[in-house]
Structures are given as C-alpha cells and as structure tokens.
Amino acid sequence: MNTPIHDFVTRYKDLRPARFHMPGHKGRGPLGCEDLDLTEIPGADSLYEADGIIAESEANASRLFGCPTFYSTEGSSHCIRAMLYAAREACRGIRENAAFRVLAARNVHKAFLTAAALLDIDVCWLPLSEGSYLSAQPTPETLAAALEETGAKAVYLTCPDYLGFLPDLKPLAELCRAHGALLLVDNAHGAYLRFLTPSRHPMDLGADLCCDSAHKTLPVLTGGAYLHVKGSRPKEPGTGNGSLAPPDMTEHERRAVRDALALFGSTSPSYLILQSLDLANPRMERLPEKLAAFLPRAEALKARLRAAGWCLVGDEPLKLTLALGPRSDPSPGKGPACPPSGLALAALLEQSGVFCEFADPDHIVFMLSPEHTVEELARLETALLNARRKLPDRAAEVPGCDVFAPRSGTMPRRVCSIRQAMLAPAIPVPAAESLGRVLARPGVSCPPAVPILMPGERIDRAAVEAFRYYGIRSVSVLP
Ligand SMILES: Cc1ncc(COP(=O)(O)O)c(C=O)c1O
Missing domain, CATH: 3.90.1150.10 (Aspartate Aminotransferase, domain 1)
Incomplete structure (x- = not known):
C-alpha cells in the first residue's frame, strides 16, 4: 500500500526548498521534524477538497476499514461534531423542520455536548445504569423502549467506553434499523477493533457513522482521527476485511461529509499528522x-x-x-x-x-x-x-470512600436545553455549594471528559457528591 502524502512531503523536503510560504519555521527548528511540516502548496492537496494525494491516501484507509473513511487532524472531538452535523443533514429530508432528536447514553465525551449546543440537538438520554459514570451501555430492551418512547432519528453510543466495556453492537444496530434511526458511534478508543478476527469495529456491526481516534490505539500522532461512513452503494459480494472493494459513496455524499468536517475544522490541518495517518496504512495491513x-x-x-x-x-x-x-x-x-x-x-x-x-x-x-x-x-x-x-x-x-461512584437513581431534572445552557453567560461556584443551581458547562477535564451532569440540568445531591468524589472543586452554573 503506497504512502502518497509522506512521499510528496519527502520529495519536497529533499529539494531543499527556499520556503516563502507558511509555516513560519521555514523547515528548521528545535523539534527536528519541521522540514516535514508544510501547508497546502501546489500538489499537497487540501483536506476538505481532497482530490489528490490526500484523497488517494484516504482511499487506502477506506480499503482497510471497508467503508468510506475521511481523515481529521483534530481528533475524534472534531469528527463527533461533523458526524452529528452530517446525521442531522441526512435526517433533514425525513423530518423537514422537526428538531433533530438524538437518543444518547449518558457517558458521552464532552465533544458530544459542544456539538449538541452548536447544532441545537434535541438530546434524549437513555435510562441511567448502575456503576461508574464512565460506563452506560444500553441493553437491547432499554434501547427498544427508549426508541419507541422518543421516536429519535439517531442513536449515539460511546463504544468502547473509557473503562473498556465493549457491548455487542449488532443487536443494537438492528434495533436502530428497525426503528428507522441512524446509529452513530463514538469509537474513539476502538480503531484497532477492525483488525481483530472477526472484526469488532462498529462499522462492521451495523453503525451508520462512526469516529475513531487513530492516535489512541494505532501508531499515529496525537490528533489523527477517522470519520467512517456507511457507503450507499452496497458492498460487492464476497468481500471482507482488507477488501479492495469497500462500499462507496456518490460524489455528492462525499462532498457533504467533507463539508461537515470543514464546518468544524481548521483551515490549516497538520501535515505531520496527515503523514502519520498516511504511514499508518501499510502498518495496518500487517495489524x-x-x-x-x-x-x-x-x-x-x-x-x-x-x-x-x-x-x-x-x-x-x-x-x-x-x-x-x-x-x-x-x-x-x-x-x-x-x-x-x-x-x-x-x-x-x-x-x-x-x-x-x-x-x-x-x-x-x-x-x-x-x-x-x-x-x-x-x-x-x-x-x-x-x-x-x-x-x-x-x-x-479518599475520605468517605464508602460510596462507589455515587449516582442518583433518578434522572437529573432538565431545566433548559444544552444549547441554552452552554451558550449562556456562566458563573463559577464552589462545587460543594452548587446544590439546586443549573449547570452551564460540562466542567470535566480530560481524561475522561465524561460529564457527571449535563448542561441545563439542575444540580442534585448525587451530583454534588460525585463532584467531590471526582475532585471537581468548582462548577460553572447559570447566574
Ligand atoms: C470516548 C471518547 N470520545 C472522544 C474523545 C475525543 O477524542 P480526541 O482526543 O481524539 O479528540 C475521547 C478522548 O479522550 C474519548 O475518550
């Protein structure tokens, strides 16, 4: 499998060029890799309008993942926003002016909340589950009941979760299909699942859209990520892992995914990260x-x-x-x-x-x-x-360690939408004195960036306990 991005950059570097273009380091500097860092010069292609070396490299990745695959140099955080936007656009035709309702498990990464705020997504939460805030996988029964009740047009799951729980997505994907809902998966921790035998990657188990942080489990620089999309043209019979004929998309569909990524991405994607994604392809062949x-x-x-x-x-x-x-x-x-x-x-x-x-x-x-x-x-x-x-x-x-990741058995009360809360002015208050206030920002650091309470929800006793338990001292609330 070739490496067109890295090859192009290497050829350019070997010319010992006088660089009168960005970046400002001009190919020299203390890191030692500056000569491999460049920008969209002629021949270098352009990530969100790719039709040259980047498109060729993405086609390699698509063959490896068995579905159309798009690069990001800004992590799954970027892909999650693009994925939700693309899903909302895909559902627009179905439900004209209706709000885009997404059913999600509560162990979302906070990038989901920023997407929900920016896109004004109507989020319905799956019922609370026992145990850590970091795990919240629905059973087919709870998912079926929630789909019936909410009529959501998309389901959003974080799978695998931060603790390494990996439920079987297949029955959940079948339920989504039966209810006409798209299945969107945050597979930030599971890019490598495609290369198990058999594959346990969400796209092989029925997901419609999915993001992987290539940098989390593959030999890729931090920031490298994939957005995978189920192709509209069916897979050719007899093709499997590593197939040369993954399902494809029309040019129009491909454009829509690139537009979704461009909406949230920088216009200066890192060519170091793009090369890292490119060089990972032949390595994944051997994975x-x-x-x-x-x-x-x-x-x-x-x-x-x-x-x-x-x-x-x-x-x-x-x-x-x-x-x-x-x-x-x-x-x-x-x-x-x-x-x-x-x-x-x-x-x-x-x-x-x-x-x-x-x-x-x-x-x-x-x-x-x-x-x-x-x-x-x-x-x-x-x-x-x-x-x-x-x-x-x-x-x-840990003082008071008698409680295990304290959770209230009842769903926190929603006072306003995620968008209203996250885009409103907010004030910091000590977490210990926040009972009864309305949370304005997710207020969780990375890792694991999984919120205890969602913006727009009223802070209850269990949340105050959990803030203490996880060492969160200050939270942002609505004034
Ligand atoms: C479950 C999950 N989703 C998404 C992300 C965001 O990924 P990235 O750091 O690639 O933006 C993370 C990061 O830790 C994560 O744990």
Whole structure:
C-alpha cells in the first residue's frame, strides 16, 4: 500500500526548498521534524477538497476499514461534531423542520455536548445504569423502549467506553434499523477493533457513522482521527476485511461529509499528522497478524494479574482496567478490607516509571498495544505485583470512600436545553455549594471528559457528591 502524502512531503523536503510560504519555521527548528511540516502548496492537496494525494491516501484507509473513511487532524472531538452535523443533514429530508432528536447514553465525551449546543440537538438520554459514570451501555430492551418512547432519528453510543466495556453492537444496530434511526458511534478508543478476527469495529456491526481516534490505539500522532461512513452503494459480494472493494459513496455524499468536517475544522490541518495517518496504512495491513500474536500475551498478563488478586473488568482486548471499588471486588476475603484507590496506585506506579492512562478512586486504566515491548509489559506486571503489598488503604486516601461512584437513581431534572445552557453567560461556584443551581458547562477535564451532569440540568445531591468524589472543586452554573 503506497504512502502518497509522506512521499510528496519527502520529495519536497529533499529539494531543499527556499520556503516563502507558511509555516513560519521555514523547515528548521528545535523539534527536528519541521522540514516535514508544510501547508497546502501546489500538489499537497487540501483536506476538505481532497482530490489528490490526500484523497488517494484516504482511499487506502477506506480499503482497510471497508467503508468510506475521511481523515481529521483534530481528533475524534472534531469528527463527533461533523458526524452529528452530517446525521442531522441526512435526517433533514425525513423530518423537514422537526428538531433533530438524538437518543444518547449518558457517558458521552464532552465533544458530544459542544456539538449538541452548536447544532441545537434535541438530546434524549437513555435510562441511567448502575456503576461508574464512565460506563452506560444500553441493553437491547432499554434501547427498544427508549426508541419507541422518543421516536429519535439517531442513536449515539460511546463504544468502547473509557473503562473498556465493549457491548455487542449488532443487536443494537438492528434495533436502530428497525426503528428507522441512524446509529452513530463514538469509537474513539476502538480503531484497532477492525483488525481483530472477526472484526469488532462498529462499522462492521451495523453503525451508520462512526469516529475513531487513530492516535489512541494505532501508531499515529496525537490528533489523527477517522470519520467512517456507511457507503450507499452496497458492498460487492464476497468481500471482507482488507477488501479492495469497500462500499462507496456518490460524489455528492462525499462532498457533504467533507463539508461537515470543514464546518468544524481548521483551515490549516497538520501535515505531520496527515503523514502519520498516511504511514499508518501499510502498518495496518500487517495489524491483524500483529494483534493475533500480541493478544495471547495480553490475555496471559491479565490472567496472571487476576491470579495475584487484582480484579479486572471490561472486555476490550487492548484495555487493562483494574476495578478497586468495594462493590466490584469479587474476592473480599483476599484483598485489603478497604481496597486502595486508583489514584494512590497510579502515584505508586509512577515511582517505578509506569504511567497509566487514567485513574479514579474506583479504577485504573492501562492501554495495551502491540507496539509495547516485552520489557515494558514486564515492568507493568512487576510494578502491579509489588504494589499490592505497598499500597495504603483506600480509606486513608479518599475520605468517605464508602460510596462507589455515587449516582442518583433518578434522572437529573432538565431545566433548559444544552444549547441554552452552554451558550449562556456562566458563573463559577464552589462545587460543594452548587446544590439546586443549573449547570452551564460540562466542567470535566480530560481524561475522561465524561460529564457527571449535563448542561441545563439542575444540580442534585448525587451530583454534588460525585463532584467531590471526582475532585471537581468548582462548577460553572447559570447566574
Ligand atoms: C470516548 C471518547 N470520545 C472522544 C474523545 C475525543 O477524542 P480526541 O482526543 O481524539 O479528540 C475521547 C478522548 O479522550 C474519548 O475518550
């Protein structure tokens, strides 16, 4: 598989050009990669009007993913906004002037909320589920009931979620189809799922639109992402993973997706990131074999950690999530009476030079990759095995740790729309004194950027508890 973007930039660099165009570093600088960074000079194509090297590279990615695939250099955050806009446009014909109603699980990344505010989406939330705020996968029964009740024209799921739960999307996709609703999936954490055998990628399980953060699980620079779209022309019979004939789109449909991306994207996409996406294509050709070799090692590591008394949750192969909360420890007799906090564990591991993806009082998340060396995996294992003996009690670490990710059993009360709340003036108040106020901004940092309460909802006791639990000290509310 060729690499047209990187090849073009390399040829240009080798000319040792006198650059009288952007960027201002002129190809030299302290990073050492400045000579590979350029802008839309003749021949370099243009991301949102691609018909040259970028279109050629995207066609390579489309063949790998088995569906029309578009690049972004601004992450899934960008693709989520474009995906919702494209879905709204696709539904416009069906429901003329009606608001675009989307049924979503509440563990959305905050990019969904900015999209909902900008596009004035009428969001209906799927019923609350037990456990962490970071996981909220619907069952087919809850989804069917909610589709009946709301008549939503699109369903939006975050799958896999931040903790590595990966429900089977197929029955959910079938339900969406039966109700005439589009299925949109935030697959930020699951680009690699396409290369499992069989594929567990949302586009192969029936999603209509889906975004992947290439940079999260593939060897791609931060910011590299894909927007995948179900082609309107059917797949040719007998084609599968790596097929040379993915479903296609008409030029008009393709234009509409590029317009959706352009609406929210910078006019100066990074050519470093574009090259990284381009160079990932031939590497992805080899990914099925690399994953097949790596996954048994990852599974063996997980099994050894379980045997050592750690409680692992989630079913995503490349996530290693330890659950530390009292309710999730299956062997209370074995572990400490009050398990350690994920935060304490993360701090301890850092002393051994091991850095996790995310930790909260209940969980610690590690992202595994076939790019990891044997030595790195051994360091993680040794550090975790040693940590069990050294950790302080969670009680000493987190005051009031008796509650596990506190959630109210009732849906928070909506006072105004997400758009009204997020575009209104807001004032900061201490989170501990915010009871009864209306939340104006999601107010969650990254990672995991999953909101506790949605803008426009009244802050209830459970939310105040959860702010404290997640260390959120100040929230923005309506005046
Ligand atoms: C579930 C989820 N969706 C979307 C995003 C946004 O992705 P990106 O950082 O590629 O913009 C993230 C980022 O952490 C995420 O965890």
